[in-house]
Amino acid sequence: MKTKFIPLLLAGLLTGSVFAQSVSGDVQRNVNQQARIEEGLKTGQLTTKEAGKLEREEAAVAREEHKALKDGKLNQQEKNKLARMQDKASADIYVEKHDAQVGNPKSVSSKRMQADVQRNVNQQQRVENGIKSGELTNHEVAKLEKGQARVDHKEALAAKNGHVGAAEQRNIQHAENHQSKKIHKEKTDDQVRG
Template sequence: MKNVTLTALLLAIAGAALYSGAYAADTATEVQRDTHQQARIEQGLQSGSLTTQEAGRLEQDEARIDRNQANAERNGNLSAAEKARIQREQNQVSQAITRDKSNGAVGNPNSESSQRLQADVQRNINQDQRIENGVKNDTLTHREAGALERGQAKVDQREARAARNGHVGANEQRHIQNAENRQSNHIYNKKHNDVIR
């Protein structure tokens, strides 16, 4: 009887470890896709194939995806349906990036406004990579990654609001940078709080 109980316990532990590893891969994959899409937005700004206003609309879409990821990860479990919904949304944003980059509208990558937004989007890329790395190396739990995605959504939302009129002013960038600094501190604190899966 003890052998059966011990075997069942070991199988349950092994199953939980496999499930946790698969979930971590799913979470890291979704964050990696965020990073890739942010990089495409930044590249579009740098080349002039995206205007500041177009990039702002794309950041609005990115904010929605980040909020949905945060909600899906809130309970520490990313279901197949949630993953499929997030992937559909990411596919739609990917198509929007491609469409906006090839629609003939030309941005000025050397304008102060574009330079400000480029810097902010680059910071998004860095923050997303830090979250992705934290999930991969187990310094972030799934719930922590979800909370950090909610913070990323807030930053994306600020960028979207600032770029809505096609111009990001110095004062608007200062507010974005303050939000980015808070998010950076949240990432650091969550990665170093000794909470493990």
Template sequence: MKNISRLLLAVAGTFIFVGAHAADTATEVQRDTNQQTRIEQGLQNGSLTTKEAGRLEQDESRVDRAQANAERNGNLSPAEKTRIQRDQNQVSQAINRDETNGARGNPNSASSQRMQADVQRNVNQDQRIENGVKSGALTNREAGKLERGQAHDDHLQARAARNGHVGGGEQRHIQMAENHQSNRIYNKKHNDVVR
């Protein structure tokens, strides 16, 4: 009887441990979603220029790469979580600084509209990853691999907006990468690997 009780406690402890790591991953992805939403809103209300949004996307790319590296083994250590949160705090401060620096973007320009659409796609993809982690359809390791794809897409957006203008050809290139990432998210969520 004691052995069965110990076994049940060990199994329950494992589920709590795995659940806590999944919650950490979901929390970090939720923060990505929130920051991407802030960038999009800044573009929409003109408080961010396309060039500023591009720099912020480069910052987001670095955070996504850090998350991908941290989740490579399927676990997020306390030190990794602290480092990622510090990086995210820095991005949050950069968003705030750029939104309040007095530079005004034209939300109705074709370039801003393209950037807004691309950032909105980031928001959607981050939400899909977060929902997959929360539901158990994505393991932490899978979420980490998908964050690497998000980092790639963020980097493409940053590069396109570097000069303050996102052209139609640049957007098509970004959209192709986003479509590839969308398919990867779908495939990872619908494979037979579960948490």
């Protein structure tokens, strides 16, 4: 009996580890893409409007991550779909950064967007760290990605006209504060990755 139990236990642990690696890799791509958007704003390669368009795409990726992880599992079809969406978002970031449009990184609007996108990088990094440490389950990551999709959507709406106003930024910051609290709550509860 013991000889059958140990391989099953090891298989279960390895499967959980594979899921964690897959989810962590997905979240790491979110971190990288947000960092590329922020860098594009800082260098003037992206206008505020272009960054807003890219944030709309990031929101779609986060919504799909939420949907895929809702059941706590990430099957091969879901992994493939997320990879395709991430690949498209990556290509779109490249295209927008290398087109003829240039932004003014010193404008108030761009600085607001830079700060908001930097906060996305930080929050996604906290989620990835929670996955790697075992503090976050896939169900918790799903909830957090739904919240991140809301933040990204607010950023996209604010930048749609190419200008992020003070009131729009306060609205985004409110959503980011809410998301930050959710990340802290999920990372410090009693649930741990199995």
